[in-house]
Amino acid sequence: MxxxxxxxxxxxxxxxxxxxxxIICSGDTPTPESSKKIDKSIIALIDNLISESKxxxxxxxxxxxxxxxxxxxxxxIVISSPNxxxxxxxxxxxNIEKISGxxxxxxxxxxxxxxxxxxxxxxxxFKTFIMVTLGTGIxxxxxxxxxLFTGQNGSSLEIGHMTVDVNGKKCTCGNRxxxxxxxxxxxxxxxxxxxxxxxxxxxxxxxxxKEKLTAKIIYEEAEKKDELAVKSFEYISFYLGAGIANLINxxxxxxxxxxxxxxxxxxxxxxxxxKIVNERAMTGMKERVKILAVKDQAIIPALGAAKTAMxxxxxxx
Amino acid sequence: MxxxxxxxxxxxxxxxxxxxxxIICSGDTPTPESSKKIDKSIIALIDNLISESKxxxxxxxxxxxxxxxxxxxxxxIVISSPNxxxxxxxxxxxNIEKISGxxxxxxxxxxxxxxxxxxxxxxxxFKTFIMVTLGTGIxxxxxxxxxLFTGQNGSSLEIGHMTVDVNGKKCTCGNRxxxxxxxxxxxxxxxxxxxxxxxxxxxxxxxxxKEKLTAKIIYEEAEKKDELAVKSFEYISFYLGAGIANLINxxxxxxxxxxxxxxxxxxxxxxxxxKIVNERAMTGMKERVKILAVKDQAIIPALGAAKTAMxxxxxxx
Numbered sequence: 001m002x003x004x005x006x007x008x009x010x011x012x013x014x015x016x017x018x019x020x021x022x023i024i025c026s027g028d029t030p031t032p033e034s035s036k037k038i039d040k041s042i043i044a045l046i047d048n049l050i051s052e053s054k055x056x057x058x059x060x061x062x063x064x065x066x067x068x069x070x071x072x073x074x075x076x077i078v079i080s081s082p083n084x085x086x087x088x089x090x091x092x093x094x095n096i097e098k099i100s101g102x103x104x105x106x107x108x109x110x111x112x113x114x115x116x117x118x119x120x121x122x123x124x125x126f127k128t129f130i131m132v133t134l135g136t137g138i139x140x141x142x143x144x145x146x147x148l149f150t151g152q153n154g155s156s157l158e159i160g161h162m163t164v165d166v167n168g169k170k171c172t173c174g175n176r177x178x179x180x181x182x183x184x185x186x187x188x189x190x191x192x193x194x195x196x197x198x199x200x201x202x203x204x205x206x207x208x209x210k211e212k213l214t215a216k217i218i219y220e221e222a223e224k225k226d227e228l229a230v231k232s233f234e235y236i237s238f239y240l241g242a243g244i245a246n247l248i249n250x251x252x253x254x255x256x257x258x259x260x261x262x263x264x265x266x267x268x269x270x271x272x273x274x275k276i277v278n279e280r281a282m283t284g285m286k287e288r289v290k291i292l293a294v295k296d297q298a299i300i301p302a303l304g305a306a307k308t309a310m311x312x313x314x315x316x317x
Numbered sequence: 318m319x320x321x322x323x324x325x326x327x328x329x330x331x332x333x334x335x336x337x338x339x340i341i342c343s344g345d346t347p348t349p350e351s352s353k354k355i356d357k358s359i360i361a362l363i364d365n366l367i368s369e370s371k372x373x374x375x376x377x378x379x380x381x382x383x384x385x386x387x388x389x390x391x392x393x394i395v396i397s398s399p400n401x402x403x404x405x406x407x408x409x410x411x412n413i414e415k416i417s418g419x420x421x422x423x424x425x426x427x428x429x430x431x432x433x434x435x436x437x438x439x440x441x442x443f444k445t446f447i448m449v450t451l452g453t454g455i456x457x458x459x460x461x462x463x464x465l466f467t468g469q470n471g472s473s474l475e476i477g478h479m480t481v482d483v484n485g486k487k488c489t490c491g492n493r494x495x496x497x498x499x500x501x502x503x504x505x506x507x508x509x510x511x512x513x514x515x516x517x518x519x520x521x522x523x524x525x526x527k528e529k530l531t532a533k534i535i536y537e538e539a540e541k542k543d544e545l546a547v548k549s550f551e552y553i554s555f556y557l558g559a560g561i562a563n564l565i566n567x568x569x570x571x572x573x574x575x576x577x578x579x580x581x582x583x584x585x586x587x588x589x590x591x592k593i594v595n596e597r598a599m600t601g602m603k604e605r606v607k608i609l610a611v612k613d614q615a616i617i618p619a620l621g622a623a624k625t626a627m628x629x630x631x632x633x634x
Binding site for chain 1: 386388396397399457461462464466469470471472473474475478480482483484485491492493494555559560563567568569596597598599605606
């Protein structure tokens with residue numbers, strides 16, 4: 001049995017799987033604001049998974065963790081994270097291994113999302129594809145020539161921190177004009193908030209009488225064709241299209257796969273993204289790339305984290 | 318024996334090598350403006366290399382061609398090229414193979430530059446590195462986990478057509494704000510030309526009494542600390558730094574290697590590029606990447622083209 005943990009800017013998800021990727025049980029918990037509290041939440045989640053599955057703890061071979069940030073995968077350290085700012089040279093894998101007593105491996109969150117999609121039947125069709133995870137931030141992963149790509153120290157495919165507007169908005173990573181500032185769920189909410197006054201008849205106003213604005217609300221109103229909500233998705237899709245065109249020109253991949261919470265809006269954003277990609281990506285490459293969304297975005301990164309733990313235990317990667 | 322041909326926007330270079338990468342002889346010729354004339358120039362260059370080396374034509378095992386553009390490497394077709402506009406679905410490899418009678422393989426120009434650097438001792442130190450070729454346009458190649466990366470159909474690492482300014486200058490590829498529009502030799506000359514009036518005391522004015530402005534002149538005057546020339550290199554290095562920061566965040570590589578004609582100015586541009594990379598690339602990745610220039614940029618792509626022909630003949634790649 002394996003445990004996979006996926007730590008995002010907003011929530012932590014966990015799965016307990018068998019060696020074939022069958023999910024025995026799953027769970028989640030919010031991401032706390034301090035490093036120690038994050039460790040505690042992870043441990044509580046692991047304990048819950050083990051007790052819920054009625055599995056003997058000794059049968060858990062390894063834990064895999066996917067974390068949003070710049071990491072050293074061999075040392076199991078999160079060096080820094082633009083979305084979880086409390087992490088600074090945090091020995092996450094060692095901490096969890098020490099408390100749980102189970103061998104623990106660390107990967108980047110985009111890498112595990114990629115591994116999860118690849119482990120499922122759908123991903124097996126592609127030899128070279130790029131995963132773009134759209135959530136609080138934007139992450140990514142790549143399978144290249146039939147192999148999961150990790151870069152030199154595990155932090156590859158930081159797609160969210162690809163500059164698309166060289167003199168643009170300041171990013172939490174220190175750079176300017178990062179894709180994350182324009183194409184993430186955070187950017188979607190910001191854009192909608194900034195434009196609320198202009199769209200006096202927007203159905204979003206009514207929603208805000210009872211709730212705080214979220215990407216989910218904007219999605220629901222966009223489905224009902226609210227002008228501001230649709231415009232907001234157009235706004236992020238323009239930047240996502242430009243960023244994805246860059247990835248196509250760089251990787252010449254068979255597929256671009258959207259994951260992360262915001263990929264639930266794929267029916268709205270993919271047509272816009274395809275239009276922009278068609279305008280911007282190079283002839284000879286754009287015709288040969290599929291753009292699709294994962295079917296089960298909520299569970300795929302944690303599942304992939306379990307898979308990377310299994311592969312690393314067996315020295316496959 | 319193998320022949321390697323490198324076709325750029327301005328010139329065509331050729332080498333004849335043995336199977337160990339020892340260059341027996343080399344030559345070059347300007348890039349003509351029509352597709353048929355390019356074929357003729359390549360054939361004349363091949364004939365010259367064979368006669369100069371006093372090699373029996375039958376001893377040439379294969380020809381490798383590196384071409385600037387979007388290609389289908391398996392079919393040997395150049396689909397389109399932003400710098401050689403006459404090429405549209407041009408069956409380049411088949412044409413050359415038919416006239417020369419020698420098995421011919423096609424790769425992207427950045428890929429062959431990458432292969433050339435990797436074949437030489439210097440490149441062997443790296444398992445994952447990115448080649449950035451700076452010339453009339455900007456190209457690129459990658460070695461990933463110890464393997465030359467070609468993408469799905471051979472057109473990967475079109476770094477020059479990575480958007481760094483989403484609403485920026487229109488590019489010949491159809492996209493906007495491509496790195497090539499800001500960081501190439503062409504962009505260097507354009508910037509200098511546009512600013513000549515502002516810099517009345519620039520030493521470049523004197524050079525232009527006898528010659529047309531070229532990147533070479535700007536380089537020579539920058540070495541003598543001419544303010545406009547230095548400013549022009551700063552301008553392109555700012556964009557190159559932002560583009561290279563993107564590549565570091567995406568590939569988490571061990572090295573970024575500059576090739577192409579403009580890499581001769583590496584002593585001037587690399588310090589600026591490093592400064593911008595330090596400001597823009599992610600903590601945890603920027604500290605672990607070497608930024609260097611190839612030593613023999615003029616010959617490396619043609620050498621790499623010979624290497625890819627050898628490997629493809631042996632089905633190694």
